[in-house]
Amino acid sequence: MRTGFAIDERYFTADGKLTTVGLESGRWLDAERARGVNWAELADELEVHTRVAERLYRTWCETGDDPETQCSLF
Structure with missing residues (x-):
């Protein structure tokens, strides 16, 4: 898969x-985004580029892992 950035094997x-x-981490991102935390802070916490954090969140939202998801806030 070509993403334009290295795939972080942790995620x-x-x-x-x-x-x-x-x-x-996707579940955590969902909760933090609902609280209004910005992408730069979230990416720093995960030690990844902002785009990786956003992709991680989008991918997590697509899994339908949690019925309480806030993905609509994305």
Whole structure:
């Protein structure tokens, strides 16, 4: 998968799916975004580029992992 940036193996598998850490981080991103935290702060906390944090969140939203998701805020 070509993404324009390196896939962070902590969060994504080689085929672009989320790892266990990725799923947990997506859930965390959802809660923090609902509180109004900006992407730059979230990316810093995850030690990734802002685009990686956004992609992680979008991917997590697409999994339908949590019925209480705030993904509509994205």
